[in-house]
Amino acid sequence: MSPVAPPPPSRIGEARVVAGRPRLLAERPTHYCPGCGHGVVHRLLAEVLDELGLGPRTIGVAPVGCAVFIYDYLLVDFVEAPHGRAPAVATGIRRVRPEAFVLVYQGDGDLAAIGTAEIVHAAARGERLTVVFVNNGVYGMTGGQMAPTTLLGQRTTSTPTGRDPKAAGYPLPITEMLALLPGVAYAARGSLAGPAAIGKLKALLRRACEVQIEGLGLGIVEVLSTCPVGWGLTPVEAVERLAEVERTYPVGVFADRARGIAPVVAPAGGKGR
Amino acid sequence: MTTARSSAAASPPHAAGAARPERILMKGNEAIAEAAIAAGVDAYFGYPITPQAELLERMARRMPELGRVFVQAESELAAISMALGAAATGARVLVSSSSPGISLMAEAMSYLAGSELPVVLVNVMRGGPGLGSIGPSQSDYLQAVKGHGHGDYRVPVLAPASIGEAMDLVADAFEIAERYRTPVIVLADGILGQAMEPVDLRFRTPERRPTDWALSGAADRPPRVIRSLHLRPEDLEAHNRHLREKEAAMAAAEVRWAGHRLADAELAVVAYGTAARVARTAVDRARAAGIAVGLFRPISLWPFPSEPLAGLADRLRAILVVELSAGQLVEDVRLAVAGRVPVLFHGRTGGMVPSPGEVEQILQTLAGMGAGQGVRPHHLPADAAPEPDPVSLVEEGAWARWAGAPRERGVGRGRGGGA
Numbered sequence: 001m002s003p004v005a006p007p008p009p010s011r012i013g014e015a016r017v018v019a020g021r022p023r024l025l026a027e028r029p030t031h032y033c034p035g036c037g038h039g040v041v042h043r044l045l046a047e048v049l050d051e052l053g054l055g056p057r058t059i060g061v062a063p064v065g066c067a068v069f070i071y072d073y074l075l076v077d078f079v080e081a082p083h084g085r086a087p088a089v090a091t092g093i094r095r096v097r098p099e100a101f102v103l104v105y106q107g108d109g110d111l112a113a114i115g116t117a118e119i120v121h122a123a124a125r126g127e128r129l130t131v132v133f134v135n136n137g138v139y140g141m142t143g144g145q146m147a148p149t150t151l152l153g154q155r156t157t158s159t160p161t162g163r164d165p166k167a168a169g170y171p172l173p174i175t176e177m178l179a180l181l182p183g184v185a186y187a188a189r190g191s192l193a194g195p196a197a198i199g200k201l202k203a204l205l206r207r208a209c210e211v212q213i214e215g216l217g218l219g220i221v222e223v224l225s226t227c228p229v230g231w232g233l234t235p236v237e238a239v240e241r242l243a244e245v246e247r248t249y250p251v252g253v254f255a256d257r258a259r260g261i262a263p264v265v266a267p268a269g270g271k272g273r
Numbered sequence: 274m275t276t277a278r279s280s281a282a283a284s285p286p287h288a289a290g291a292a293r294p295e296r297i298l299m300k301g302n303e304a305i306a307e308a309a310i311a312a313g314v315d316a317y318f319g320y321p322i323t324p325q326a327e328l329l330e331r332m333a334r335r336m337p338e339l340g341r342v343f344v345q346a347e348s349e350l351a352a353i354s355m356a357l358g359a360a361a362t363g364a365r366v367l368v369s370s371s372s373p374g375i376s377l378m379a380e381a382m383s384y385l386a387g388s389e390l391p392v393v394l395v396n397v398m399r400g401g402p403g404l405g406s407i408g409p410s411q412s413d414y415l416q417a418v419k420g421h422g423h424g425d426y427r428v429p430v431l432a433p434a435s436i437g438e439a440m441d442l443v444a445d446a447f448e449i450a451e452r453y454r455t456p457v458i459v460l461a462d463g464i465l466g467q468a469m470e471p472v473d474l475r476f477r478t479p480e481r482r483p484t485d486w487a488l489s490g491a492a493d494r495p496p497r498v499i500r501s502l503h504l505r506p507e508d509l510e511a512h513n514r515h516l517r518e519k520e521a522a523m524a525a526a527e528v529r530w531a532g533h534r535l536a537d538a539e540l541a542v543v544a545y546g547t548a549a550r551v552a553r554t555a556v557d558r559a560r561a562a563g564i565a566v567g568l569f570r571p572i573s574l575w576p577f578p579s580e581p582l583a584g585l586a587d588r589l590r591a592i593l594v595v596e597l598s599a600g601q602l603v604e605d606v607r608l609a610v611a612g613r614v615p616v617l618f619h620g621r622t623g624g625m626v627p628s629p630g631e632v633e634q635i636l637q638t639l640a641g642m643g644a645g646q647g648v649r650p651h652h653l654p655a656d657a658a659p660e661p662d663p664v665s666l667v668e669e670g671a672w673a674r675w676a677g678a679p680r681e682r683g684v685g686r687g688r689g690g691g692a
Contacts (some may be wrong), residue, residue: 004336040531053569055491055540056490056491056493057492058490058491059361059362059488059489061358062500064378068498068500068502071498071500075489075491075495076490076496077488077489077491077496077497077498077633078488078496078497078498078499078500079357079361079388079488079498079499079500080378080384080388080499080500080502081358081359081383081384081407081499082350082354082357082381083356085350085351085354086359086383088346088347088350088351088352088355088358089353089354089357089358090354090358091344091355091358091363092316092318092355092356092358092359092360092361092366093346093358093359093361093362093488094358094359095316095342095344095359096316096342096359096362096364097362097489099488100362100490101490110491115348117347117348117351118350118351118354120346120347121346121347121351125344161308193480193617211426
């Protein structure tokens, strides 16, 4: 099945459409800043949901942050969550709507700071949810303050001399932490650092959706994304900087329990497969 | 203990000729749980806290038995957010907690109101502020009636005074929540939650309304969005205007109160919930001593029964507000009567509950002070301003003003009888 709208009838013999607007992506001007990664992630999701035929039964949960407006772009049902509570809101949907495909979209301030309890416990319960966790290392919407994911030394509007671990602690590798939990069927990290990385990321997103469909548990994909405005860089510089971000947050698959991938160290009481 | 297993009998509970419903002894928290189950609640989300834990425990056992949803959340923040998600799909949802947990729930309460989602929240109030105590209290009154969370909105607040009434009001709360698409608070307290009373096993299941606004997946219709965010000021103002219109409709249709011996009363006690139970006994005892006193009991705390109370004000000589708080309901009573009658206050806090005797003594003092008759507490000289009750929070200033007040409004003076 093609993720794009059927092309207009072509009169050119061998021509075929290789790119187009996914059917689940609204045709409207973006509000995201130039070089922001959210638009790319939205598009990938629109493609994956359509390829898997999930659009008509998807209920999405929008976060607080720049991406709250995902409901303006992705043409599926959406509810807005209080800041950080998206996994709890999604749990409520999940439990009363077993047939729904539940999509959770969160930024790093939302998921890894104010919503730490909610994502950890949704994961501990093994809720059948697909969580897309967009990590750009700052609070974008409020003006580029430090997030729990901000790199050491990184300057933000609330770490004006750079993040100093003595005062502001260390970056939080929350996806690796979640991968430890038996309820997490799938945990992976991808990146927007170029077309090849984006192609790989799409496969990760697809797998995170599949584990929900298969009833295996929670699937989470962290996306290393850009915030040129929050970083004080041009869009091109911001993409280049993702190589540095990947040194703190390596890309890869940390858990895919149905396929025998799981962290070596299981938590006490856990039953890692 | 025998428990209800089935939902409501089809016939109205007290219809003529109807068999009397079974009557059993039940604990408040468990009775509330059973009432919600009979009302058709689809999902319950909670977090343990005293004195409402039995409600959660009963749901933990009963909801899975019935194939319905129970989740013990990681916090009250999460519990009510789960409720928000479930309600967004059109499910009938209950959450419960007690005061400190209710404060955490204020966050999503505001989102529920802004997003117009029906959820019923039960607060089994305990003493505060802070961790306070686990004893009964009514000190979350202002929090509840002023909307609970941030932003410009009110939600209906229903206050039962008995376990049986709590069961009825839980069903009513679902009905109101779904009719207006609003969260509704059932405001109980530690006594109502923990006490056991004989209750009639009469249950009600509100009819389901169409949920053509709810999320189910955009299969054969355009996508739906449920949100509280309206970034354009014009849009948010229009949304707030819409919420205000809805509140006006609720204020017009959902006012509830009960009166007891008010017909010829010169004094009235205003109290709700457990305090009203105490006050009712005090009123009956004072009546037996010849004092013309009645009880006005608000049941809907928002919308507040201001008009019925104001209607009484001109034929009353004084109002005594009795609360398990340092004085919260009294503010709405004073607003309602707008200075037309003196409003005195007696409250206990921290889990302390006024005794009927304590309230009766104040009534006798009030009656005696004005009328020059009736029983006066022995420690009050006949011609002196009364001392503040040493264990009550009756405001000293109020007593002093009362004692020295111009007599045209005083108890015992003929109405309009100027000096």
